[in-house]
Amino acid sequence: MIAQKEAPPAGPSGGAPQETFVLNLGPQHPAAHGVLRILMTMDGEWITRAEPVIGYIHRMHEKMGENRTWAKFLPNTSRIDYLSAMHYTHAFVGAVERAAKIEVPARAEYIRVITSELNRIASHMVWWGALLSDLGGLTPFLYAFDDRELILDLFEGICGARLTYCYYRFGGLCNDVDDDFLKGARAFVKHMPPRLKMYRDLVTDNIILRKRLTGIGPISADMCRRYGATGPVIRGAGVAYDVRKVEPYSAYPQFDFKIPVYPECDSMARYLVRMDEMEQSLRIVEQALDSLPAGPVMGKVPRVLKLPPGDYSYAVEAARGRFMVRIVSDGKDIPYRVRLRTPSFSNLSLFEEASRGMILPDALAMLGSLDLVIPDIDR
Amino acid sequence: MSAIVQNLLGPGWPWVRLLLYLAGIGAFVGANAAYLVLAERKIAGRIQRRPGPNEAGFGGWMQPFADVGKLFAKQMMIPPGTDRLLYCLAPLMVMAPPLICLTVIPYGENLVARNVDVGLLLVFSFGSINVMALMLAGWASRNKFAIISSARVVSQNVAYEIPMLLVVITLLMATGTLNLNEIVGQQGGWFWNWNFFRVWVNPLMPVTFVIFFICMLAETNRAPFDMAEAESELVAGAFTEYGGMGFGVFFMAEYANIVVGCSIATVLFFGGWQSPFVVLSGPVFGPLWFMVKLYALVFTVMWVRWTFPRTQFYNLLNLSWKILIPISLFTLLLTGAMMKLPLLLHHLF
Numbered sequence: 001m002i003a004q005k006e007a008p009p010a011g012p013s014g015g016a017p018q019e020t021f022v023l024n025l026g027p028q029h030p031a032a033h034g035v036l037r038i039l040m041t042m043d044g045e046w047i048t049r050a051e052p053v054i055g056y057i058h059r060m061h062e063k064m065g066e067n068r069t070w071a072k073f074l075p076n077t078s079r080i081d082y083l084s085a086m087h088y089t090h091a092f093v094g095a096v097e098r099a100a101k102i103e104v105p106a107r108a109e110y111i112r113v114i115t116s117e118l119n120r121i122a123s124h125m126v127w128w129g130a131l132l133s134d135l136g137g138l139t140p141f142l143y144a145f146d147d148r149e150l151i152l153d154l155f156e157g158i159c160g161a162r163l164t165y166c167y168y169r170f171g172g173l174c175n176d177v178d179d180d181f182l183k184g185a186r187a188f189v190k191h192m193p194p195r196l197k198m199y200r201d202l203v204t205d206n207i208i209l210r211k212r213l214t215g216i217g218p219i220s221a222d223m224c225r226r227y228g229a230t231g232p233v234i235r236g237a238g239v240a241y242d243v244r245k246v247e248p249y250s251a252y253p254q255f256d257f258k259i260p261v262y263p264e265c266d267s268m269a270r271y272l273v274r275m276d277e278m279e280q281s282l283r284i285v286e287q288a289l290d291s292l293p294a295g296p297v298m299g300k301v302p303r304v305l306k307l308p309p310g311d312y313s314y315a316v317e318a319a320r321g322r323f324m325v326r327i328v329s330d331g332k333d334i335p336y337r338v339r340l341r342t343p344s345f346s347n348l349s350l351f352e353e354a355s356r357g358m359i360l361p362d363a364l365a366m367l368g369s370l371d372l373v374i375p376d377i378d379r
Numbered sequence: 380m381s382a383i384v385q386n387l388l389g390p391g392w393p394w395v396r397l398l399l400y401l402a403g404i405g406a407f408v409g410a411n412a413a414y415l416v417l418a419e420r421k422i423a424g425r426i427q428r429r430p431g432p433n434e435a436g437f438g439g440w441m442q443p444f445a446d447v448g449k450l451f452a453k454q455m456m457i458p459p460g461t462d463r464l465l466y467c468l469a470p471l472m473v474m475a476p477p478l479i480c481l482t483v484i485p486y487g488e489n490l491v492a493r494n495v496d497v498g499l500l501l502v503f504s505f506g507s508i509n510v511m512a513l514m515l516a517g518w519a520s521r522n523k524f525a526i527i528s529s530a531r532v533v534s535q536n537v538a539y540e541i542p543m544l545l546v547v548i549t550l551l552m553a554t555g556t557l558n559l560n561e562i563v564g565q566q567g568g569w570f571w572n573w574n575f576f577r578v579w580v581n582p583l584m585p586v587t588f589v590i591f592f593i594c595m596l597a598e599t600n601r602a603p604f605d606m607a608e609a610e611s612e613l614v615a616g617a618f619t620e621y622g623g624m625g626f627g628v629f630f631m632a633e634y635a636n637i638v639v640g641c642s643i644a645t646v647l648f649f650g651g652w653q654s655p656f657v658v659l660s661g662p663v664f665g666p667l668w669f670m671v672k673l674y675a676l677v678f679t680v681m682w683v684r685w686t687f688p689r690t691q692f693y694n695l696l697n698l699s700w701k702i703l704i705p706i707s708l709f710t711l712l713l714t715g716a717m718m719k720l721p722l723l724l725h726h727l728f
Contacts, residue, residue: 045531138423
């Protein structure tokens with residue numbers, strides 16, 4: 001019942017064929033973080049082939065975009081990758097603004113940057129906790145959620161939602177931020193660095209964690225390019241590719257921040273990239289809070305939005321990599337086509353090649369370091 | 380009154396003594412398993428900045444009863460295609476060894492069920508049955524995760540039995556007896572007479588304790604070495620197909636094994652029922668000291684679990700074969716040399 005008799009693959013070094021078995025990991029598995037299913041052909045604990053099976057929560061977001069007005073698609077964007085909802089809304093809003101040539105007030109752009117970067121920290125905190133619980137350390141998860149909670153409280157104050165914000169609108173924001181938010185954001189910028197130092201001391205420098213991640217799951221820059229992997233995955237492979245620098249958007253060019261890059265290509269490099277990114281996000285938030293201009297948060301937007309015919313795209317650096325919205329308009333009030341380029345899909349697609357020959361615990365550690373959000377893959 | 384008790388416990392009535400101790404050990408294991416689970420959840424809560432179970436009873440004190448009630452209420456399901464005999468036998472086999480091991484552990488000067496001369500040998504020989512039970516559980520459940528888990532359990536336990544026994548042999552060379560009560564008796568007086576602090580026997584004595592403790596964690600399948608039940612890799616490992624009280628027995632056995640392991644550590648390294656300061660010893664305070672030391676060690680086991688991530692399986696084996704076994708062999712040789720050195724010097728000069 002265990003052995004798969006058909007077509008046994010040749011053993012290592014061309015020896016006698018060995019018996020393998022298929023391990024069905026998921027769609028309900030503690031390490032799958034949702035409904036990802038991976039069919040693993042195993043030789044003992046060694047993976048000879050891992051085939052991700054996706055589509056369990058496919059919700060037709062792209063098709064939904066084609067049969068409702070531009071504005072009505074807006075709430076969908078925060079449900080694709082619910083952990084970095086701000087970035088996704090930003091991309092769609094940005095694409096429409098680019099097409100309709102809507103001017104966005106400076107204050108709105110600054111607040112977009114502040115909320116996007118806070119959202120990035122919140123998303124990375126979830127990833128950090130989830131990775132550690134994948135590795136069997138259950139405690140960091142609750143500490144991470146403690147910090148994330150502060151951000152979610154701030155977001156709740158400005159837009160009423162804690163997860164699916166839909167805070168950005170064509171031409172600006174739905175609400176201006178209040179003093180509570182600004183005070184809270186400043187307090188958070190003060191609160192976070194000591195916490196990050198504690199995480200570094202207690203978790204990052206832990207010898208067991210180092211052993212689990214260092215040198216495990218190499219993903220080269222070449223492999224990233226072939227599969228289109230972006231975000232911390234490619235920055236952990238030594239390529240300083242960040243949409244905020246490569247295709248600057250919103251108010252990002254006005255801030256001084258670094259792109260953390262680690263050339264080691266292993267899980268530890270991806271881990272460190274994200275940990276450093278949180279520090280950089282804090283820097284951006286601090287600068288934006290210091291130089292936040294006064295003024296309106298909503299530009300001039302026509303009451304009935306009809307985009308001129310054409311093909312428009314807008315990319316943002318989401319927490320997991322490059323998220324791009326491509327919209328095609330034929331002049332009507334509903335889109336002709338909405339295409340969503342999601343980072344998790346590309347980041348997962350390299351898993352099959354990267355996990356070949358790894359053992360199960362290492363492959364799951366690498367899966368955790370890819371930071372997948374399954375609704376983002378299926379969308 | 381005491382004469383009657385003496386008479387009942389005396390040589391004329393061995394079965395009364397036996398029955399008393401059977402009931403006592405049963406109650407001890409049951410209470411420990413139930414309340415150590417609660418303690419673990421409370422400690423985990425404390426470490427993770429949350430309250431832990433606090434609904435059932437005052438401050439959650441009835442939680443173990445609620446848990447056991449739930450487990451008993453569940454249907455005992457045997458999945459189709461399993462090896463029924465082995466599937467049902469495995470929980471029994473995993474529970475029996477710690478019960479037997481507890482019979483020889485001296486809780487106080489006269490508080491031991493059987494004062495066996497080969498007590499330590501008995502503990503380690505029965506302790507290793509545990510592996511077979513887990514292996515059978517994994518094998519019988521006809522589940523791929525369980526099979527992987529049982530393969531892991533066997534290689535892990537083979538790897539960690541060796542440094543553990545080497546450490547024990549090191550201690551035996553110092554104590555010269557396998558009788559646990561005598562080993563405790565030798566560590567009387569102030570706390571520097573405990574084997575842990577006896578650096579004149581072997582300067583690496585604290586290191587041997589650390590090795591013993593690591594091996595104990597690995598033998599009882601506790602985090603960070605919980606390869607058998609690596610929930611983020613193997614779902615629940617060997618116990619994946621067990622439900623209801625079948626799972627509950629595995630759970631209880633885990634805690635019973637921890638109690639046995641920590642008791643042995645207390646006896647071997649921390650002077651068992653001996654008071655650390657000469658005063659406050661005797662038949663009343665002896666068991667109390669034993670419990671204090673035992674639960675301090677049990678707490679450390681839990682503390683480690685909620686603080687560290689899990690090791691990777693091959694790192695775990697490397698730790699044993701490449702680090703622990705060489706060090707424990709070295710301490711063994713060092714102890715031998717230090718014991719024989721005076722004799723050698725005497726012969727030479």
